[in-house]
Amino acid sequence: xxxxxxxxxxxxxxxxxxxxxxxxxxxxxxxxxxxxxxxxxxxxxxxxxxxxxxxxxxxxxxxxxxxxxxxxxxxxxxxxxxxxxxxxxxxxxxxxxxxxxxxxxxxxxxxxxxxxxxxxxxxxxxxxxxxxxxxxxxxxxxxxxxxxxxxxxx
Amino acid sequence: xxxxxxxxxxxxxxxxxxxxxxxxxxxxxxxxxxxxxxxxxxxxxxxxxxxxxxxxxxxxxxxxxxxxxxxxxxxxxxxxxxxxxxxxxxxxxxxxxxxxxxxxxxxxxxxxxxxxxxxxxxxxxxxxxxxxxxxxxxxxxxxxxxxxxxxxxxxxxxxxxxxxxxxxxxxxxxxxxxxxxxxxxxxxxxxxxxxxxxxxxxxxxxxxxxx
Numbered sequence: 476x477x478x479x480x481x482x483x484x485x486x487x488x489x490x491x492x493x494x495x496x497x498x499x500x501x502x503x504x505x506x507x508x509x510x511x512x513x514x515x516x517x518x519x520x521x522x523x524x525x526x527x528x529x530x531x532x533x534x535x536x537x538x539x540x541x542x543x544x545x546x547x548x549x550x551x552x553x554x555x556x557x558x559x560x561x562x563x564x565x566x567x568x569x570x571x572x573x574x575x576x577x578x579x580x581x582x583x584x585x586x587x588x589x590x591x592x593x594x595x596x597x598x599x600x601x602x603x604x605x606x607x608x609x610x611x612x613x614x615x616x617x618x619x620x621x622x623x624x625x626x627x628x629x
Numbered sequence: 630x631x632x633x634x635x636x637x638x639x640x641x642x643x644x645x646x647x648x649x650x651x652x653x654x655x656x657x658x659x660x661x662x663x664x665x666x667x668x669x670x671x672x673x674x675x676x677x678x679x680x681x682x683x684x685x686x687x688x689x690x691x692x693x694x695x696x697x698x699x700x701x702x703x704x705x706x707x708x709x710x711x712x713x714x715x716x717x718x719x720x721x722x723x724x725x726x727x728x729x730x731x732x733x734x735x736x737x738x739x740x741x742x743x744x745x746x747x748x749x750x751x752x753x754x755x756x757x758x759x760x761x762x763x764x765x766x767x768x769x770x771x772x773x774x775x776x777x778x779x780x781x782x783x784x785x786x787x788x789x790x791x792x793x794x795x796x797x798x799x800x801x802x803x804x805x806x807x808x809x810x811x812x813x814x815x816x817x818x819x820x821x822x823x824x825x826x827x828x829x830x831x832x833x834x835x836x837x838x839x840x
Contacts, residue, residue, distance in 0.1 A: 493640065499647035506654035524766035528773040529664035531807070537663075592663065601693075601765040602758025602837055609836070612673050622665040623766060 518552075519543035519559050524597040526623040532592060536585040537620070538577035540570070542603055543596030556599045558607065567603075570610035578616070590618045666769055671833070687744050689718045689752045693768060695759035708767055715775035718743055719750050719828060734783060734827060747779075747828045755835040772832055779828045788820055799824060 520543045541559040545552040557564045560573040578586050591611055595604055611619065691711070692700040699706050701714055722735025724745030732746045744750035752772055756765055777799070784799035795801035802821055806814070 492644065496640065496643040496647050499644055499651055503647055503651045503654060506651065506658055510654055510658045524763045526666055526766055526770040528666060528770050528777055530667050530803075532663040532665060534663070590667070592665065595762050597761065597763035597766070599762045600758055601756050601760040601762050604762055604765070605756075605758075605834075605837055608670055612670050615672065617670040617672060618667065619670055620665040620667045621766060621769065622663050623770075625664055 516562065517541060517559070518545060518549045518562075518564065519557060520546050520596050520598070521594055522597055523594060523622055523624050525626040526621075527626050529623055529625050530620075532620055532622070533590065535582065536588050537590045537592045538574060538581075538616075539592045539594055540573075540607060541594045542607065543599055556596070556603050558603070567606045567610060570607055571614040574611065574614045574616050588618075589616055590620050591616050592620050592622050594622045666766070666773060668769070668832075683749075683751060686723075686742055687749045687751060689715065689744070689750065691752065691754045691768060691772070693754075693756040693760045693764055695757040697761055697764040699768065708771060711768065711771040712775050712778070715752060715772055716778055718752075719747055719775060719779055721750070722746060724749075734786070736782075751831045751833060753833050753835060756837055758837045760837075773830075776828055776830050776832075780824050783827050784824050787824070 519541055521541060522543075539560075542556055543559075544554060544556050545564075552564060558567065558570065559565070560570070560577075565573055574591065578589055581589065593604065593607065608619065611617070690700075690702060694700065699708055699711065701711060706714065717737060719737075720735050721737035721740055721743040722732030722745070723737075723739045723741055723743055725731045726746035726748040730746075735747065737743070754768065754772065756768075781797055781799040784802060788798055788802065792798045792801050802817060802824075806817055806821060809817070
């Protein structure tokens with residue numbers, strides 16, 4: 476009996492925090508892996524419109540085309556809305572070849588299922604969008620997704 | 630010399646360093662999930678076939694002008710009423726489809742001067758080059774919403790028994806399809822096709838006039 480009592484009198488052993496860094500590192504690695512760094516920097520203003528009837532986008536089969544006014548660092552390109560693909564401004568005529576290029580870089584079995592994601596600033600004229608769509612029709616890339624922010628359904 | 634134990638390196642601050650990194654990545658991470666409206670463009674048709682004549686009553690015209698005003702069936706309309714107007718038009722069922730069947734699932738008013746059958750009903754949308762993209766998207770959204778509302782209603786009528794706990798049966802079905810994209814579920818696909826066929830999305834867009 477006395478043996479046990481002796482032990483109780485002793486100090487509480489400190490909780491080992493040695494494994495804390497391991498736990499934190501695990502979280503850290505998760506976020507490092509989950510982080511996607513933007514691969515192309517936007518040269519245009521890009522405030523998306525909102526919609527409530529949205530569907531999810533499958534990223535592996537999507538080619539993004541951006542459009543909007545050149546942002547403040549790119550004032551030299553004027554005020555008119557421009558089209559951006561990857562890292563460069565393109566003209567409406569170049570859309571077709573850009574889409575072909577994008578498709579050829581894709582996984583082969585997904586090439587027939589290509590979706591064009593249009594990220595267009597909400598201040599843009601719809602005329603530019605319809606020009607892009609006309610070019611997409613010529614390129615035979617007929618599935619289009621108008622990327623939008625989600626708003627709560629009314 | 631007496632052998633001295635090497636002093637233990639204090640690893641207590643290791644957690645702090647790791648936390649600092651963790652917080653940095655937490656702040657910079659944006660788990661981006663793009664969403665949007667999926668639409669199909671019509672293929673370019675070079676054939677010189679006369680387009681079939683569509684009767685005016687089967688056509689629901691939506692015009693947006695350069696001042697972002699909405700003209701629906703030749704009348705000005707606020708965007709808040711567009712969805713209901715489109716639903717009424719699609720769901721009217723005043724006549725028969727090309728096969729001669731009347732629309733027995735339509736719950737509309739069956740007006741003589743509105744659409745015959747969802748198979749025949751076409752929504753035609755036209756916008757000006759100067760229309761803002763935001764307005765254009767709003768209108769697209771409302772029209773897609775009209776179709777989704779009707780499909781949802783039919784899904785609930787036909788397949789509610791398979792999804793007793795779902796609020797939105799059609800949405801639940803699409804979600805399930807999404808989940809099983811690597812193992813095709815024929816029955817589910819067929820059901821979705823059935824619903825799509827009840828209210829086929831016939832949403833055509835005219836090219837804006839060149840100004």
